[in-house]
Amino acid sequence: xxxxxxxxxxxxxxxxxxxxxxxxxxxxxxxxxxxxxxxxxxxxxxxxxxxxxxxxxxxxxxxxxxxxxxxxxxxxxxxxxxxxxxxxxxxxxxxxxxxxxxxxxxxxxxxxxxxxxxxxxxxxxxxxxxxxxxxxxxxxxxxxxxxxxxxxxxxxxxxxxxxxxxxxxxxxxxxxxxxxxxxxxxxxxxxxxxxxxxxxxxxxxxxxxxxxxxxxxxxxxxxxxxxxxxxx
Amino acid sequence: xxxxxxxxxxxxxxxxxxxxxxxxxxxxxxxxxxxxxxxxxxxxxxxxxxxxxxxxxxxxxxxxxxxxxxxxxxxxxxxxxxxxxxxxxxxxxxxxxxxxxxxxxxxxxxxxxxxxxxxxxxxxxxxxxxxxxxxxxxxxxxxxxxxxxxxxxxxxxxxxxxxxxxxxxxxxxxxxxxxxxxxxxxxxxxxxxxxxxxxxxxxxxxxxxxxxxxxxxxxxxxxxxxxxxxxxxxxxxxxxxxxxxxxxxxxxxxxxxxxxxxxxxxxxxxxxxxxxxxxxxxxxxxxxxxxxxxxxxxxxxxxxxxxxxxxxxxxxxxxxxxxxxxxxxxxxxxxxxxxxxxxxxxxxxxxxxxxxxxxxxxxxxxxxxxxxxxxxxxxxxxxxxxxxxxxxxxxxxxxxxxxxxxxxxxxxxxxxxxxxxxxxxxxxxxxxxxxxxxxxxxxxxxxxxxxxxxxxxxxxxxxxxxxxxxxxxxxxxxxxxxxxxxxxxxxxxxxxxxxxxxxxxxxxxxxxxxxxxxxxxxxxxxxxxxxxxxxxxxxxxxxxxxxxxxxxxxxxxxxxxxxxxxxxxxxxxxxxxxxxxxxxxxxxxxxxxxxxxxxxxxxxxxxxxxxxxxxxxxxxxxxxxxxxxxxxxxxxxxxxxxxxxxxxxxxxxxxxxxxxxxxxxxxxxxxxxxxxxxxxxxxxxxxxxxxxxxxxxxxxxxxxxxxxxxxxxxxxxxxxxxxxxxxxxxxxxxxxxxxxxxxxxxxxxxxxxxxxxxxxxxx
Numbered sequence: 002x003x004x005x006x007x008x009x010x011x012x013x014x015x016x017x018x019x020x021x022x023x024x025x026x027x028x029x030x031x032x033x034x035x036x037x038x039x040x041x042x043x044x045x046x047x048x049x050x051x052x053x054x055x056x057x058x059x060x061x062x063x064x065x066x067x068x069x070x071x072x073x074x075x076x077x078x079x080x081x082x083x084x085x086x087x088x089x090x091x092x093x094x095x096x097x098x099x100x101x102x103x104x105x106x107x108x109x110x111x112x113x114x115x116x117x118x119x120x121x122x123x124x125x126x127x128x129x130x131x132x133x134x135x136x137x138x139x140x141x142x143x144x145x146x147x148x149x150x151x152x153x154x155x156x157x158x159x160x161x162x163x164x165x166x167x168x169x170x171x172x173x174x175x176x177x178x179x180x181x182x183x184x185x186x187x188x189x190x191x192x193x194x195x196x197x198x199x200x201x202x203x204x205x206x207x208x209x210x211x212x213x214x215x216x217x218x219x220x221x222x223x224x225x226x227x228x229x230x231x232x233x
Numbered sequence: 234x235x236x237x238x239x240x241x242x243x244x245x246x247x248x249x250x251x252x253x254x255x256x257x258x259x260x261x262x263x264x265x266x267x268x269x270x271x272x273x274x275x276x277x278x279x280x281x282x283x284x285x286x287x288x289x290x291x292x293x294x295x296x297x298x299x300x301x302x303x304x305x306x307x308x309x310x311x312x313x314x315x316x317x318x319x320x321x322x323x324x325x326x327x328x329x330x331x332x333x334x335x336x337x338x339x340x341x342x343x344x345x346x347x348x349x350x351x352x353x354x355x356x357x358x359x360x361x362x363x364x365x366x367x368x369x370x371x372x373x374x375x376x377x378x379x380x381x382x383x384x385x386x387x388x389x390x391x392x393x394x395x396x397x398x399x400x401x402x403x404x405x406x407x408x409x410x411x412x413x414x415x416x417x418x419x420x421x422x423x424x425x426x427x428x429x430x431x432x433x434x435x436x437x438x439x440x441x442x443x444x445x446x447x448x449x450x451x452x453x454x455x456x457x458x459x460x461x462x463x464x465x466x467x468x469x470x471x472x473x474x475x476x477x478x479x480x481x482x483x484x485x486x487x488x489x490x491x492x493x494x495x496x497x498x499x500x501x502x503x504x505x506x507x508x509x510x511x512x513x514x515x516x517x518x519x520x521x522x523x524x525x526x527x528x529x530x531x532x533x534x535x536x537x538x539x540x541x542x543x544x545x546x547x548x549x550x551x552x553x554x555x556x557x558x559x560x561x562x563x564x565x566x567x568x569x570x571x572x573x574x575x576x577x578x579x580x581x582x583x584x585x586x587x588x589x590x591x592x593x594x595x596x597x598x599x600x601x602x603x604x605x606x607x608x609x610x611x612x613x614x615x616x617x618x619x620x621x622x623x624x625x626x627x628x629x630x631x632x633x634x635x636x637x638x639x640x641x642x643x644x645x646x647x648x649x650x651x652x653x654x655x656x657x658x659x660x661x662x663x664x665x666x667x668x669x670x671x672x673x674x675x676x677x678x679x680x681x682x683x684x685x686x687x688x689x690x691x692x693x694x695x696x697x698x699x700x701x702x703x704x705x706x707x708x709x710x711x712x713x714x715x716x717x718x719x720x721x722x723x724x725x726x727x728x729x730x731x732x733x734x735x736x737x738x739x740x741x742x743x744x745x746x747x748x749x750x751x752x753x754x755x756x757x758x759x760x761x762x763x764x765x766x767x768x769x770x771x772x773x774x775x776x777x778x779x780x781x782x783x784x785x786x787x788x789x790x791x792x793x794x795x796x797x798x799x800x801x802x803x804x805x806x807x808x809x810x811x812x813x814x815x816x817x818x819x820x821x822x823x824x825x826x827x828x829x830x831x832x833x834x835x836x837x838x839x840x841x842x843x844x845x846x847x848x849x850x851x852x853x854x855x856x857x858x859x860x861x862x863x864x865x866x867x868x869x870x871x872x873x874x875x876x877x878x879x880x881x882x883x884x885x886x887x888x889x890x891x892x893x894x895x896x897x898x899x900x901x902x903x904x905x906x907x908x909x910x911x912x913x914x915x916x917x918x919x920x921x922x923x924x925x926x927x928x929x930x931x932x933x934x935x936x937x938x939x940x941x942x943x944x945x946x947x948x949x950x951x952x953x954x955x956x957x958x959x960x961x962x963x964x965x966x967x968x969x970x971x972x973x974x975x976x977x978x979x980x981x982x983x984x985x986x987x988x989x990x991x992x993x994x995x996x
Contacts, residue, residue: 010492010577011485013397017672050395053485108995109390109665146394146667203672209687209801210672 002026002224005041007071007087009033009062013049014203018084021203025220033065042227043080044071046087048147048201058101058149059089068094080124080223081195085147088187088197096195097188098162099154104147105180111146113212114200115173116186123169123189124226125196129218140173141215143200145186150199152181152188159183165191170198242269251279257614264608273546273594273602278609280512280550281519284777287613290743291775294618294756302769304732307430310524312356312508313423314771316733318797320690321427325359328367328420328698328737328793330776334479335417339384340391343417345482347392348554350421352508355491356557358431358498359423362671363686364393365698366403366419367737367791371412372632373654378407379994381415386995388482389419390665395484396491400666401677401684404699407654410628410706413781418737420698420793424688431498433507434524435560438588440504442518442529443566445573445580446490446556450539453480453513453552486555486578493576494557502565502572509556515549517558518584522592523610531584532595545594545601560586620753621746626838627785628706633836639924643879643966644977646928650830650876651883652987654994658887661992675801679888682726682872683796685804693801695729697794701875702787704930707828708843709751713758713790715843718851718932720794721766722872725855726935727805728862729796731768736792738775741785748780751788759790765848768794798863805862805870808889812960814868814938816885816893817953818878820854821847824929830875831928844931851933857951858935866943868959871936877928879966879977881936883984886964892981895957897926898969923968923976 004022008015008030015030022028022045031038033051038044051062062068068090075081075096083091091097104110118129118139129139154162159182162168170187177184179199187198202216248258261278262269270278280286288295300308306323307315313327331346347364354361366389370378382405393400398421435442497503505525507517514531522529533548543551561569566582573580587593592609594602637649650656663678675693676685683697699719705712721731736759741748763770779786798804809816826832827840861867869889873881878897886893937944938959947953965978 010489011395013395013488013667013670017670020672049397050485050488053395053483053488055485108387109394109667111664111667111669144669146669148394201669204669207672209675210669 002227003040003042004028004045005031005038006045006047007031007033007067009051009065011050011053012047014084014201015047015049018045018047018203021206021216022220024206024217025224031067033067036066036070038070038074043082043223044074046071046081046083046090048085048087051086051090059086059093062090063094072096075195078194080226082125082219082223083197084201084203085199088199089149091195091197097190097197098158099152099188101149101199102151102153103149104151104178106178109148110178111144112178113142113144114176116141116143116170116200117173119168119171120166123193125189125219125222126169127225128221141218142213143202143205143216145200147199150179150181152185154182162188167191169196239269243272243275248275248279251275252283253279257282260614264605264612271602273549274604276546276550277515277602277604280515281609282613286512286516288775289613289615290618290777291738291752292615294752297756298760299764299769300771302733302767305769305771307357307771309770309772311432312353314733314735315357315430316771316795317427318688318694318732319692320688322688323425323427323430324422324694324795325354325357325425325430326420326422326735326793326795327353327772328418328735328791329353329774330416330418330737330739332414332416332739332776332779335381335385336415338479339381340388341479341481343385343388344392345480345554346417346419347389348482348484348487349510350419351396351398351487351491352510352557354421354423355494356433356506356508358429359425360495361398361421361423362673363422363684363696364398364400364419365684365696365793366400367416367698367700368403368405369411369416369702369789370407372409373407373994375412377412382994385417386662386665392482392484394667396488397670399668399670399674401668401674401686402696402698405659405662406702408703408787409631410784410787413783414779414786416739416779416786416789418739418791420735422694422696422795431503431506433505433521435505435521435527435529435586436525437504437562438527438586439563440586441561441563441566441582442531442584442586443559443561443569443580444536444556444583445493446578447483447486447553448537448539448579449548449551450553451543451547451551454547454550480552480554482554489576489578490555490557493573493578497569497572502561502569504560504562506557506559509558511552513549513551513553519592519606519610521558521560522606528587528589528591528606529584530587530593530595532598534597535581535583537579537581545596549594618743618749618753619746620750622750623747627747628839630836630838631833634834637835639835639921643927644979646831647879647883647977647979648987649834650880650928651984652990653830653834654991655830656876656880657990658988659991661995675804676727679807681805681807682723683729685727685801687801691801693798693804695724695727695796695798697723698791699723700789700791702789703833703839704828704843705755705790706787707839709754709788710758711843711846713755714762714846715932716790716792717759717762717766718846719872719874720792721768721855722935724794724796725859726862726870726872727798728803728859729798730859731766731794731796733771734763734768734792734794735771736773736790739779739786739789739791740777741780743777748785755788755790765852803863803865805867807871807885808869809885809891809893809938809959810868810889812891814959815941815944815955816895816936816938816957816959817944817955818934819858819937819947819951819953820934821850821952822934824877824925824931826925826929829877829928829930846932854933854935854951857947858937861943861947866946867937867939869938873934873936875930877930878936879927883964885936886981887984887988890981891959892961892963893957893959894961895966896969897956897966
């Protein structure tokens with residue numbers, strides 16, 4: 002299982018993502034100027050401020066040569082995970098529905114959050130197990146840190162993605178500080194192979210530095226999905 | 234100087250306008266071989282001979298500080314100092330100020346403060362791993378304070394968050410003397426492999442000088458001389474005019490510049506590296522040449538410009554951000570430029586190292602300025618201070634909080650302290666910062682007294698920044714000793730031993746005798762405390778003329794300290810952790826209300842002096858706590874600081890989410906000799922002994938929790954007093970002995986409500 006982690010000028014969390022992915026498989030960086038995805042089985046578009054987030058978060062990065070290959074990879078069914086700025090890039094690239102707007106409080110906000118897992122039959126959450134301590138509730142504790150994380154889609158799109166079961170993670174009650182519609186924290190595409198979320202699973206892979214290991218479930222789910230495809 | 238003046242050359246009046254004195258101007262003429270300097274030369278001298286660049290009022294004092302020790306790898310004089318942290322790694326760190334720019338334009342002032350200190354760190358070849366900030370504003374009731382706070386915090390976040398370096402700690406105080414002259418000090422830490430640090434000395438005549446990063450524009454011209462080395466005027470007046478001297482930061486440009494610099498060093502392509510900060514190319518080129526004992530030829534026509542028609546002097550003094558200067562062997566120039574292209578930063582060879590000791594400025598090959606490097610960089614006259622202790626108090630008493638006195642019920646005093654702007658939770662502030670990027674943060678804000686960052690070998694760095702300016706104002710010597718001890722105490726609470734210290738000496742106008750006295754006493758305290766702790770000074774900064782129309786700031790020697798602990802998993806925590814744990818006070822209990830937070834709240838004038846500190850006893854307590862934390866014996870450790878034992882207890886409860894039942898034994902308190910306030914009539918009541926016991930402040934004591942055996946074991950090494958147990962959801966403090974009675978009972982919710990008051994300032 003090989004993860005490829007994109008690196009743009011202005012990426013900040015690519016090394017963290019590399020480290021997290023490296024805990025469940027092989028992982029290597031892919032430079033934004035390269036079209037070669039180096040045989041990756043899954044792609045991570047990491048957090049940060051690609052190209053300074055000038056113009057609009059993610060708006061420039063979607064045109065990079067590496068992203069052209071990722072778009073092609075996604076259209077062929079490859080697994081793509083977008084974290085924070087990566088989520089914004091995937092929305093800009095129209096691989097995911099909706100857009101991310103400025104937080105309701107208009108400030109960069111960093112907080113460890115509780116997220117409800119809406120469904121576990123996805124390539125990105127299949128390794129999430131009910132938490133016995135939470136009376137069977139499916140909950141992940143993962144930090145978020147962003148200024149532009151308010152998930153928005155028009156009413157029609159929102160109804161469509163809810164109807165198609167594309168919402169994968171929601172902010173638990175009281176946790177939606179950015180004002181996302183329908184408390185949406187993470188959403189996948191119709192086909193189910195592309196997933197974006199504002200919280201940072203790569204920052205919750207060790208108790209020592211994350212205060213939680215719940216983020217690992219996302220990467221383990223991806224490995225499990227890739228392995229299942231390989232067997233099929 | 235000759236009697237006749239060439240009218241094409243700048244005059245004495247021009248020199249005075251640029252901040253030089255008449256005597257300094259005459260000395261410049263002498264250094265220039267008896268001729269008046271031309272415009273570009275005068276601009277360069279005026280910057281490098283400014284207080285900001287030449288340290289002309291502080292250099293003699295700084296020479297008294299301890300700078301050597303077993304862990305020191307690089308001491309003062311380089312872009313940042315560095316200590317050995319084991320595992321083949323060194324940690325480079327430094328604190329710097331951006332006070333006047335932030336007072337004029339808080340967002341960009343603070344943002345470029347972060348950018349500047351980060352460049353200092355990667356200029357020595359270390360990858361920045363953490364930022365801390367130390368902020369001072371006027372009283373929180375002042376609209377100007379709120380404007381500056383909001384702007385500065387947003388600026389720090391904007392730059393630090395965007396560049397991928399976590400902001401892991403800091404401190405914030407509101408005091409009236411900072412009303413017109415806020416302080417924004419930023420500290421950064423970086424890591425490098427031992428032996429891979431790079432110095433800034435230019436060498437090798439014939440080697441190329443390459444400028445890389447952002448293009449040079451007209452921003453920040455005169456920042457170091459006009460803005461940083463003079464007092465600020467009346468609020469509003471003149472500040473608008475100074476706004477163009479503040480630079481504008483671009484964190485994306487810096488992020489690319491940082492990655493590019495580190496990769497250039499990694500590939501061994503550089504001979505020397507230096508960032509461009511205050512005084513731009515003038516200072517960077519001058520310092521590189523001076524340190525290497527060489528000369529430089531520099532052609533301004535080769536400098537990539539943002540605006541095409543810039544004059545040579547403008548190119549030389551521009552403080553455009555996000556630029557670096559390096560020395561490269563001729564054979565490597567092409568590779569350096571190629572790597573700049575990879576990172577999409579500009580890069581151009583703009584000159585070369587020469588054998589003579591002259592700094593020559595050319596335009597398209599034509600000589601437009603020439604100065605001896607030594608004269609420019611090292612021969613600015615140094616001034617002796619004329620310290621005199623003021624006979625009258627310098628600072629007016631703080632405004633008193635209504636309806637409170639020493640006789641108020643302790644519960645009301647505690648709630649007032651917990652909700653006051655200096656002590657309430659910093660959460661609304663630190664939530665605006667990314668504290669976790671780079672995946673090293675083991676203890677971040679409000680998790681422990683010091684930030685803790687894990688290293689590859691599972692050991693960890695700890696870092697703290699601190700200074701209580703009010704206490705330094707009351708007693709510059711003892712207050713400074715206390716600030717150093719506070720940093721070391723914070724390190725002890727996470728189990729770390731100090732390795733080295735950095736400092737930013739923020740003072741008012743050094744030409745005034747009372748300020749000179751504050752500086753002299755403070756630096757003496759700094760030296761004594763660092764020697765006692767074996768935590769030498771590896772670098773720092775001096776910021777003078779912090780003075781507005783309403784008077785001087787509190788003397789504020791901000792201390793940053795870096796330490797090490799062997800096992801990151803055993804890093805100490807601040808909050809109570811387990812119901813049933815015993816709570817104990819550790820170390821000398823010599824608390825007094827002199828210059829305390831409670832005294833401020835009640836409008837007390839500053840006392841003339843603080844109780845003497847027993848450095849040996851404090852050091853012993855810190856050692857004992859540090860070792861108990863390292864051994865994993867304690868559940869929590871917190872130093873008793875502002876607000877005394879009562880506030881420390883409340884903080885341990887709030888952070889841990891657990892209550893505490895505490896009994897303070899009768900006769901416990903050895904009242905420290907309390908210097909009387911200048912005007913005894915101003916006190917309506919002598920504080921009751923118990924009020925002093927609850928809210929008094931002093932160096933050296935800790936509040937710890939753990940199982941009974943661990944607390945007993947600690948008691949075999951140092952004075953330990955058991956005072957209660959962790960549990961339930963109330964904090965109750967009762968008085969023991971004959972006077973037994975409840976002093977206060979507060980639920981966690983009541984404490985939390987009071988503690989959350991900072992949010993109002995950001996609304």
